[in-house]
Amino acid sequence: MAAVYQALHRRVSSLACRLHSTYVRKMRYLNQLKEDDSLCRQAQTSGTFYLFHNLSPFLQKAGKKYLVPQLSATEMRQILEKFPEAEQWIEKSVLIGCSDEHRPRFALDLGALDKSVIESELQGSFTDLRKALFVVDSEDSPLLASAQSLLRWHDSHQYCSKTGQPTQKNAAGSKRVCHASGVTYYPQMSPVVITLVSDGSRCLLARQPSFPPGMFTALSGFCDLGENVEEAVQREVAEEVGLEVQSLRYSASQHWPFPSGSLMIACHALVAAQQAEISMDTLELEEARWFGLEEIVEGLKREPGSSKQGDGSFLPWFPPKQAIAHQLILEWLQQQTAQTA
Ligand SMILES: NC(=O)C1=CN([C@@H]2O[C@H](COP(=O)(O)OP(=O)(O)OC[C@H]3O[C@@H](n4cnc5c(N)ncnc54)[C@H](O)[C@@H]3O)[C@@H](O)[C@H]2O)C=CC1
Ligand SMILES: [Mg+2]
Structure with missing residues (x-):
């Protein structure tokens, strides 16, 4: 049995090594x-x-x-x-x-x-x-x-x-240079934090007036210069819904092309259940509210087309799987179901 295991282990390691070297060679190229x-x-x-x-x-x-x-x-x-x-x-x-x-x-x-x-x-x-x-x-x-x-x-x-002179791209397009000033410009992106706030049993989703009717998503905001991710999450949650984050956990990140190239850094944040009263920033948001487990399950089943009701109002639906907000919502759901199982 041990010999079979060792042979298997050797095979997996050599496969991993070959895969790795393909990746390394590709990145170097x-x-x-x-x-x-x-x-x-x-x-x-x-x-x-x-x-x-x-x-x-x-x-x-x-x-x-x-x-x-x-x-x-x-x-x-x-x-x-x-x-x-x-x-x-x-x-x-x-x-x-x-x-x-x-x-x-x-x-x-x-x-x-x-x-x-x-x-x-x-x-x-x-x-x-x-x-x-x-x-x-x-x-x-x-x-x-x-x-x-x-x-x-x-x-x-x-x-x-700096000079207003034309810049020239290199062949690959990984930079542009101004030959008059010698300044090299590299492609930039804006870091954005996206946070799914939970009070332990509910999660907080919001909508901006520009969103398609019925769509709710996690809170998001551009990082300020000089801020770290933790500070940006705490500030955005305070600004947009008036809550204080107690703890946060990084989930994943995603490049997002809107509005002009953002690095979305996705986190789960916890607020105290006794201090969960929302005070919404009406300049940015149209609605922000807590969602229970059942509402999340139902919302995930809906699509934009199926959310309109007879009276013209819209039932909540969430961003599609390509958006990292979707992954945050799924993770929260899994955590809740694991807790209640
Ligand atoms: N992939 C996903 O799952 C999601 C992606 N997003 C993206 O996150 C982005 C940021 O979210 P918001 O709540 O709108 O941000 P936000 O809460 O920071 O508010 C936007 C405002 O921030 C200011 N701002 C500061 N730095 C900026 C910069 N570098 N570029 C543009 N505006 C800047 C502008 O005044 C702008 O109107 C959105 O544009 C959206 O595309 C938002 C939610 C989900
Ligand atoms: Mg925002």
């Missing part, structure tokens, strides 16, 4: 592409391309599914030949990853070109990211989200904020 412009330009000739138009990704409908096509360099050339100055377009692409076989992936925004020509040629459509994220396969959503954030960053950092 990507880093090389970021650092070496000529290597990256060469990689563009064998890479694949995801297309965007004014930050909307290109999707193809196949039956009920939406696919995110990757175009080869040859297919890219065929499309771009239909427009003037085809060569300069490839230069605008940004590196967003690579396959395990080191085939690099790029994203390219063709916003200045006539989108109907591309759409009819490739039989698909440029789709708003707020829709695209929720209709594509779950492994494609993070890729679209990070590609869009990087393209947006390049689009809004064309000039040096």
Whole structure:
């Protein structure tokens, strides 16, 4: 028995080692592409391309599914030949990853070109990211989200904020440089805390007036400069619902492309059950209230379309699985059911 176990252990370890080395080699290769412009330009000739138009990704409908096509360099050339100055377009692409076989992936925004020509040629459509994220396969959503954030960053950092002179991107798009001032700009994102507050038996969800009718989610807020995650959670909860966090626990994080590239840091926070009276910030929130276990279970079953009632009001529903708020709510539910079991 021990021999079988040892053999199994050896096999698992060697598999883990091989997997690990694939990952390490991939990350090192990507880093090389970021650092070496000529290597990256060469990689563009064998890479694949995801297309965007004014930050909307290109999707193809196949039956009920939406696919995110990757175009080869040859297919890219065929499309771009239909427009003037085809060569300069490839230069605008940004590196967003690579396959395990080191085939690099790029994203390219063709916003200045006539989108109907591309759409009819490739039989698909440029789709708003707020829709695209929720209709594509779950492994494609993070890729679209990070590609869009990087393209947006390049689009809004064309000039040096010190000299006003144009900045130049490196081949991979991992930075921009102002040659007049020597300043290097790196893509930025904003840290945002998202907190599911619980009083031990209920959890607190809120809605902003801009949310779709009936949607409730966890409290969120941008971190202030100089603040750590714990301070940001405590401040946001105090500001938005007037409660004092007693303890908090980190759950997970997620890149979120709205409004312009955020790192969502998700936490569970506990407040004292005796001091759980909500005092809502009416400037930001339209409604904030406690939800019991049953209401959470029911809310998770609902979809935007099924939440409208006969009298025109909406029953609560929660963000879809692509949003980290959904994961926080599921975790809370699991914890509650484990406690009451
Ligand atoms: N993935 C998910 O599950 C969820 C994601 N979110 C995201 O979190 C973001 C932040 O949540 P809010 O409650 O709106 O934040 P918030 O509570 O900090 O309020 C937003 C206000 O903060 C100010 N602000 C400070 N720094 C900012 C920055 N870097 N960028 C933009 N505004 C800044 C602005 O005045 C803005 O109106 C939302 O934009 C939303 O996209 C929110 C809930 C769920
Ligand atoms: Mg907020």
